[in-house]
Amino acid sequence: MSNRPKTKTTVNIYGQQFSVIGTESTSHVRMVASIVDDKMRDLNSKNSSLDINKLAVLTAVNVVHDYLKLKEDYEKLERQFTEKD
Numbered sequence: 001m002s003n004r005p006k007t008k009t010t011v012n013i014y015g016q017q018f019s020v021i022g023t024e025s026t027s028h029v030r031m032v033a034s035i036v037d038d039k040m041r042d043l044n045s046k047n048s049s050l051d052i053n054k055l056a057v058l059t060a061v062n063v064v065h066d067y068l069k070l071k072e073d074y075e076k077l078e079r080q081f082t083e084k085d
């Protein structure tokens with residue numbers, strides 16, 4: 001657990017305001033919100049018939065997919081690095 005104090009940051013995602021409370025910097029929280037907003041807008045441009053709930057879930061699925069691929073690539077690089085030792 002972090003000893004850093006919690007801060008409250010208000011962000012706008014897809015036209016809605018959210019208050020995010022956490023120990024990350026305001027700039028980090030805003031960057032995360034901006035990425036989510038961009039991803040939602042990108043997906044909406046490809047399928048404008050999605051309601052906001054389906055769009056949010058599809059965005060989450062896409063972001064988790066990206067995360068898992070990056071994690072897999074990182075672990076592969078980590079294995080390659082330790083095998084060279």
